[in-house]
Amino acid sequence: MRGLKGKVAMLISLGMLAGLCSAADYPRVQIKGTVKYIVAENTYGILDENGKKYQPVKQLPKEYRKDGTEIVIEARMRPDIVAARMWGTALEVLTITRADRFISGEDRKAAALLLRRLDAFNVRDLAKLQQVDSMARSLTQEQFGSWLGSYGNFRLHYVETAPGRVMPV
Numbered sequence: 139m140r141g142l143k144g145k146v147a148m149l150i151s152l153g154m155l156a157g158l159c160s161a162a163d164y165p166r167v168q169i170k171g172t173v174k175y176i177v178a179e180n181t182y183g184i185l186d187e188n189g190k191k192y193q194p195v196k197q198l199p200k201e202y203r204k205d206g207t208e209i210v211i212e213a214r215m216r217p218d219i220v221a222a223r224m225w226g227t228a229l230e231v232l233t234i235t236r237a238d239r240f241i242s243g244e245d246r247k248a249a250a251l252l253l254r255r256l257d258a259f260n261v262r263d264l265a266k267l268q269q270v271d272s273m274a275r276s277l278t279q280e281q282f283g284s285w286l287g288s289y290g291n292f293r294l295h296y297v298e299t300a301p302g303r304v305m306p307v
C-alpha cells in the first residue's frame with residue numbers, strides 16, 4: 139500500500155506542476171511516423187521512425203485512422219495529460235499530413251525563391267534578379283541580356299522536392 143501512496147503523491151505533484159504551465163508553453167515538435175491501431179486500448183497511436191510511441195490527446199481525423207498510414211505531424215508535447223490507458227507520450231496534434239504529401243518549410247522556401255527568380259528572368263529585370271540571387275549581383279546588364287539570349291518565358295509546372303513529393307505551382 140505504501141508504494142501506491144507514493145505513486146499517487148507523485149502523480150498529484152506532477153499534476154500540480156503541469157498546472158503551472160499553459161498548453162502553449164509546452165514544446166512543439168515535428169514527428170514523422172506511422173499510425174498504429176492499438177487493439178487493447180481501442181485507439182490509434184503514432185510510432186515515430188525511432189520506435190517512440192505517442193498518444194494523441196484527441197482522436198485523429200477519420201482519414202488518418204488507418205493502421206500503417208505514414209504521416210508527418212506538428213504537435214505540442216503534453217506532459218500535463220495522464221490517463222489510465224496511455225500507449226505513449228501524450229501530444230496534441232496541431233497539423234497532420236500524409237508523409238507522401240508532406241512538403242517541408244525549407245522546400246516551400248526554395249520553391250518560392252525559384253518562382254521569384256523565374257519572374258525576374260521573364261520580365262528581364264536584372265535588378266529584381268539581383269535582389270534574390272547573390273550570384274547575379276556581379277552581372278552587368280549586358281551580360282544578363284547576353285545570358286538570356288533568345289530564351290522565351292520560363293514557366294514552372296511543378297516542383298519535385300523529393301521522390302514522391304510534388305508541389306504544384
